[in-house]
Amino acid sequence: MSRTIEVCLTPALLHLYNIENSIVVVIDILRATSSITYGIDNGAEAIIPVAHVEDCLAYADKGFLLAAERNGEVVNGYDFGNSPFSYTKEKVAGKTIVLTTTNGTKALHMAQERAHKVVIGSFLNLTSLCDWLKTQDKDILLLCAGWKDNFNLEDTLFAGAVVNVLRKDFTHSDDACVVAEDMYLMAKNDLRTYLHKSSHSHRLAALNIEEDVKFCLKTDLCKAIPVLEGQRLISLT
Template identity: 80%
Template sequence: MPKSIEVCLTPALLDLYAIEESIVVVIDILRATSSIVYGIDNGASAIIPVAQVEDCLNYANQGFLLAAERNGEVVEGYDFGNSPFSYTPEKVAGKTVVLTTTNGTKALHLASARAHQVVIGSFLNLESLCNWLRIQNKNVLLLCAGWKDKFNLEDTLFAGAVVNELRKDFAHFDDSCVAAEDLYLLAKDDLRSYLHKSSHSHRLAELNIEEDVKFCLQLNICKAIPVLSGDALVAIKA
C-alpha cells in the first residue's frame, strides 16, 4: 500500500485527520519536544507529559523531577521548565521527569487518544527519526503543536524538513506538506535568521532564551526517538 504523509498545522485541526492507523510525530520545537528528545537521549528513564501544572503535583514525593512551564517561563516552585539545558545527563540520567508545557503536552494528549503510535520529533533527532519512519510501513501525520492553537513557523519548518527527507519514500503528500517543505528549503541554510521573522521568536527573544533557540535548531545531535508508552515517553526500542 502506498504510504501518505500529512502535516497538521495546529492541534486545533487534529480532528480532521484519520490517525487510528498512523504514526503521529508531535513537534514543539521551542522547546518541549527538543528538550524531551535531549532528555531521553541523555538517559532519562522516562518523561511523563501532563496537561495542567496542578497535575504535576500528583507526582510529587515519588523521586520524580517536576518540570512546568507556562507562557515560556518556569513555574515557581518547580525543579525546572522546558529549557533543553535542564535536560543534561547530570540532571536527568536514570530519572523520571514529569513535564507540563503550554502547547506540546496538549498536542501529545490529543494525539495519544487516537493514534496508532505517538513519537517525538525535533531537529536534534531528525535523521534518526526519518530513518525509523522510512521503514515502518505506516502513514505518518506530522502534528505541529503551534502556539495556542495557531500556526507557528518553527514547528512547520521542522515538518518540512521531515517531508524533505522522506520525499522519495512516500507516495502521497497533502498541501500542507508542499508548503512546509518549501518553507524549510527556503530557511534551511539559516534557520535562526529565518525564525527572527516570526512573531513567536520575537516573543521568545524577549524572554531571553536565545541560547535555547540556538540549541533547539541543531541538527542530528541525538539518536533517541522518544515514544509514548502508556502515559510516559521512553526511548524507542530499535
C-alpha cells in the same frame, strides 16, 4: 507498500485527520519536543507529559523531577521548565521527569487519543527519526503543536524538513506538505535568521533565552526517538 505523509499545521485541525492507523510525530521545536528528545538521549528513564500544572503535584511524593512551563517561563516552585539546558545528562540520567508545557504536552495527549503510535520529533533527532519512519508500514502525520492552537513557523519548518527527507518513500497527500517543504527549502541554509520572523522566537528572546532557540535548531545531536507508551515517553532506540 504505499504510504502517505500529511502535515497538520495546528492541533485545532487534528479532528480533520484519520490517524487511527497512523504514526503521529508531535512537533514543538521551541521547546518541548527538543527538550524531551535531549532528555531521553541523555539517559532520562522516562518523561511523563501531563496537561496541567497542578497535575505535576500528584507526583511530588514519588521522587520525580517536576517540570512546568507556561508562556515560555518556569512555573514558580518547580524544578525547571522546558529549556533543553535543564535536560543534561548530569541532571536527568536515570531520572523520571513529569512535564507540562503550554503547547507540546497538549498536542501529545490529543494525538494519543486516536493514533496508532505517537513519537517525538525535533531537529535534534531528525535523521534518526526519518530513518526509523522509513522502516515503518504506517502512514505518517506530522502534528505541529503551534502556539495556543495557532500556526507557527518553527514547527512547520521541521515538518517540512521531514517531508523533504521522506519525499521518495511516502506520497504527499495534502497541500500542507507542499507549504511546509517549500518553507523549509527557503530557510534551511539559515534557519535561525528565518526564525527571526517567528513570534515565539521573539517571546523567548524577550525572556533572555536566545541560546535555547539556537540549541533547538541544531541538527542530529541525538539518536534517541522518544515514544509514548501508556503515560510515559521512553526511548524507542
